[in-house]
Amino acid sequence: MKTMKDGLQAATKDALHFINGEFTAGTSGRSFDNISPATGQKIGIVHEGLKPEIDAAVAAARAALHGPWGRMPQAERSDLLHAVADEINRRFDEFLEAEILDTGKPKSLASHIDIPRGAANFKVFADLVKNVPTESFMLDTPDGNGALNYGVRRPKGVIGVISPWNLPLLLMTWKVGSALASGNTVIVKPSEETPLTTTLLGEVMNTVGIPKGVFNVVHGFGPDSAGAYLTGHPDVDAITFTGETRTGEIIMQSAAKGLRQVSMECGGKNAGIVFADCDMDKAIEGTMRSVFANCGQVCLGTERVYVERPIFDEFVARLKEGAEGLKLGAAEDKDTNLGPLISKEHQEKVLSYYKLAVEEGATVVTGGGVPDMPADMQDGAWVEPTIFTGLPETARVVREEIFGPVCHITPFDSEEEVIKMANDTEYGLATAIWTENLTRAHRVAPQIDVGLAWVNSWFLRDLRTAFGGSKQSGIGREGGVHGLEFYSELTNVCVKL
Numbered sequence: 182m183k184t185m186k187d188g189l190q191a192a193t194k195d196a197l198h199f200i201n202g203e204f205t206a207g208t209s210g211r212s213f214d215n216i217s218p219a220t221g222q223k224i225g226i227v228h229e230g231l232k233p234e235i236d237a238a239v240a241a242a243r244a245a246l247h248g249p250w251g252r253m254p255q256a257e258r259s260d261l262l263h264a265v266a267d268e269i270n271r272r273f274d275e276f277l278e279a280e281i282l283d284t285g286k287p288k289s290l291a292s293h294i295d296i297p298r299g300a301a302n303f304k305v306f307a308d309l310v311k312n313v314p315t316e317s318f319m320l321d322t323p324d325g326n327g328a329l330n331y332g333v334r335r336p337k338g339v340i341g342v343i344s345p346w347n348l349p350l351l352l353m354t355w356k357v358g359s360a361l362a363s364g365n366t367v368i369v370k371p372s373e374e375t376p377l378t379t380t381l382l383g384e385v386m387n388t389v390g391i392p393k394g395v396f397n398v399v400h401g402f403g404p405d406s407a408g409a410y411l412t413g414h415p416d417v418d419a420i421t422f423t424g425e426t427r428t429g430e431i432i433m434q435s436a437a438k439g440l441r442q443v444s445m446e447c448g449g450k451n452a453g454i455v456f457a458d459c460d461m462d463k464a465i466e467g468t469m470r471s472v473f474a475n476c477g478q479v480c481l482g483t484e485r486v487y488v489e490r491p492i493f494d495e496f497v498a499r500l501k502e503g504a505e506g507l508k509l510g511a512a513e514d515k516d517t518n519l520g521p522l523i524s525k526e527h528q529e530k531v532l533s534y535y536k537l538a539v540e541e542g543a544t545v546v547t548g549g550g551v552p553d554m555p556a557d558m559q560d561g562a563w564v565e566p567t568i569f570t571g572l573p574e575t576a577r578v579v580r581e582e583i584f585g586p587v588c589h590i591t592p593f594d595s596e597e598e599v600i601k602m603a604n605d606t607e608y609g610l611a612t613a614i615w616t617e618n619l620t621r622a623h624r625v626a627p628q629i630d631v632g633l634a635w636v637n638s639w640f641l642r643d644l645r646t647a648f649g650g651s652k653q654s655g656i657g658r659e660g661g662v663h664g665l666e667f668y669s670e671l672t673n674v675c676v677k678l
């Protein structure tokens with residue numbers, strides 16, 4: 182395993198685009214610095230792609246659809262995707278190091294979630310695509326002979342993938358795995374904050390023999406940069422996006438031209454619901470993770486916690502104790518369980534909410550500021566894990582997505598009241614319900630207007646199931662057969678007998 186020092190040296194190599202199987206700096210002549218969120222130091226440069234790079238990537242992806250990839254039998258394609266997963270696992274330490282450099286997240290987290298899921302996302306969809314049937318119907322006809330209808334799935338074509346920075350490899354491969362398994366070709370525009378693992382994946386694609394042009398990467402920003410050129414490109418057949426709701430709205434406008442389909446996985450302001458009949462140890466452990474994991478930068482994370490009044494004080498005291506026990510520090514330190522935020526800009530945003538909470542009248546149970554860090558990390562994007570209480574449901578801190586290691590805890594008195602409070606949001610991504618009364622769990626879960634409802638767990642993922650959100654948390658579902666539906670065109674063949 183390389184040390185962080187070696188890694189820093191290695192990462193000073195440029196993050197290049199990957200177009201038609203070749204690494205290239207492109208022709209824009211533009212680049213920007215890749216900054217470590219843990220130290221504030223430059224760790225490399227990233228080449229910025231503009232229209233020419235997107236045009237080249239789209240042309241390569243289109244050509245690949247008509248080349249060996251398009252002609253390949255499904256089983257062979259699935260085997261290649263298994264090989265991609267195996268190669269990610271073989272180069273596990275390199276992916277881990279790249280992800281840690283870009284995000285500063287604890288190694289313990291990235292090695293258990295980000296990198297293994299990066300590999301699993303290829304295996305699951307490679308297997309699934311071989312086992313999902315399509316519909317068929319016999320139709321009566323006046324002559325009595327009937328007609329046979331059956332569905333045939335075809336790749337949708339060239340897919341634009343726009344991914345965020347919080348779980349860079351995991352969220353990008355979540356889309357790419359499903360898209361490639363369905364026979365499409367892709368152009369990925371990873372977040373400008375986290376270019377490294379997506380770039381490394383280009384090497385993996387070449388090593389295992391994925392044909393040129395099937396997987397392309399163009400780096401850059403959103404507006405007036407690679408992101409906007411990709412989503413506005415007329416030869417991109419569909420766009421899959423994960424990121425902020427406001428960005429999703431802009432991308433939908435681009436996609437409207439030419440009626441191109443979108444899949445949107447966007448923001449959340451998720452409620453945790455803790456009933457007095459919960460197993461308190463489980464509820465605290467789960468809520469600690471759902472609030473603070475990945476420094477709170479998880480779309481599924483809990484930012485609003487509702488606790489039934491008889492256990493409110495005990496719950497708040499125990500969550501406070503947990504938050505104060507978190508260890509912020511270097512990614513490779515095995516005791517570290519909280520990393521930095523992704524950037525100084527995001528730090529400013531989170532700190533502005535910490536300030537706003539106080540202005541809105543919150544009680545600061547713990548945190549609320551910038552922690553004291555060792556000298557080499559003082560320029561990093563660190564914030565304290567934070568808990569607030571005492572705000573009304575109308576407070577901005579209770580309504581707006583913060584995306585940091587922070588929650589607000591509110592007491593409730595009845596099931597009916599908490600369902601109403603949980604649903605009083607413009608978002609609808611996820612909830613986590615804590616109760617030992619499973620009848621209650623089955624009754625409450627479907628009444629929360631979200632795409633994902635966990636009971637006595639959080640972020641427990643079966644990749645065969647539907648993933649996505651309602652209201653402003655997204656459009657559509659990916660995962661399992663739902664992903665295959667988005668990434669395929671279904672032709673109904675009607676044969677008159």
Ligand code: NAD
Nearest residue numbers: 344345346371372403404408409424425428446447448480
């Ligand atoms: P973001 O919307 O700022 O950026 C996401 C991606 O969109 C980046 O690659 C960015 O460069 C690109 N982009 C920005 N403007 C664009 C434009 N005009 N055209 C094309 N591309 C553009 O989001 P972020 O800050 O990277 O991620 C955090 C957000 O993502 C949070 O709101 C979080 O809830 C959400 N998120 C949702 C899910 C989910 O599955 N629902 C998962 C992870 C993150």
Ligand code: 6OD
Nearest residue numbers: 347355478479480481642
């Ligand atoms: O687990 C997944 O497949 C997934 N899309 C997780 C999203 C996490 C959001 O930050």
